Amino acid sequence: MIGLILAFKRFRYDLGMFASPWVGFDNFVFLFTSDVAYRITFNAIFYSLTFMLITTVCGITLAILLGELRRQSVKIYQTIMFYPHFLSWIVVSYLVLGFLDHSHGFMNQLLQSLGFAPVRWFQEAPYWRYILNIVNLWKGIGVATVIYYAGIMGIDPNYYEAARIDGATKFQMARKITVPMIAPLVSILVILSIGAMMKNDFGLFYFVPQNSGFLYPTTDVIDTYVYRALTQIGDIGMAAAAGLYQSFVGLILVILANYGIRRIAPDNSLW
Secondary structure, three states: OHHHHHHHEOOOOOOHHHHOOEOOOHHHHHHHOOHHHHHHHHHHHHHHHHHHHHHHHHHHHHHHHHOOOOHHHHHHHHHHHHHHHHOOHHHHHHHHHHHHOOOOOHHHHHHHHOOOOOOOHHHOHHHHHHHHHHHHHHHHHHHHHHHHHHHHHOOOHHHHHHHHHOOOOHHHHHHHHHHHHOHHHHHHHHHHHHHOOOOOOHHHHHOOOOOOHHHHHHHOOHHHHHHHHHHHHOOHHHHHHHHHHHHHHHHHHHHHHHHHHHHHOHHHOOO
């Protein structure tokens, strides 16, 4: 926490952290007067929202489907879905490159076989709003599914038995029993996701797009910007200001999200 003072200083290596001159909010002014602040903030919020929405919907759906399988089959499917979670983003980036490489990638080979022109995927920024969502879903859906499946397994079976006696269908039981019963779990995970809205996965946004400058309009987020500010520009004060901005907004979002859920369903809020 002491290192936060760097956000208000012009850091000099010869003077160190404490003796470097104070510059007040100059680092923040420089950050927010550039077009970079809007870009990285918009991308951070956009991807966090889409990741949260897509992963939640797909995770609940797959968890409900797993609940309809035999216990022996569930372990097999859980392992298959969970395995990508253990792959590093560097490995995943090479898998994506194998699909999207301009000369020998699977997608361009497929497009050419269908009579379409190949696409320079790593130079076309608009495609990456969809690509990053697909890659994140593939890597993270296993964890979300297991969490929601564990919540479903904790539901009293008597609810489902009573519903079967009343003639309820599988869809009706999922909509009237399963989803309402795991709503507290979903609410907690949503609050935590909103709190991390400004903190994106560095590996996903740096390694998967191959740090291509052509893709910055749709792949650049706060984490990658801070990394480049440190390694390329060497501006530690600017990087610290961006990191503090990220943390402060995350704190506000957690408080607002918990307040909103407490107003709607008090029993589902964190505090």
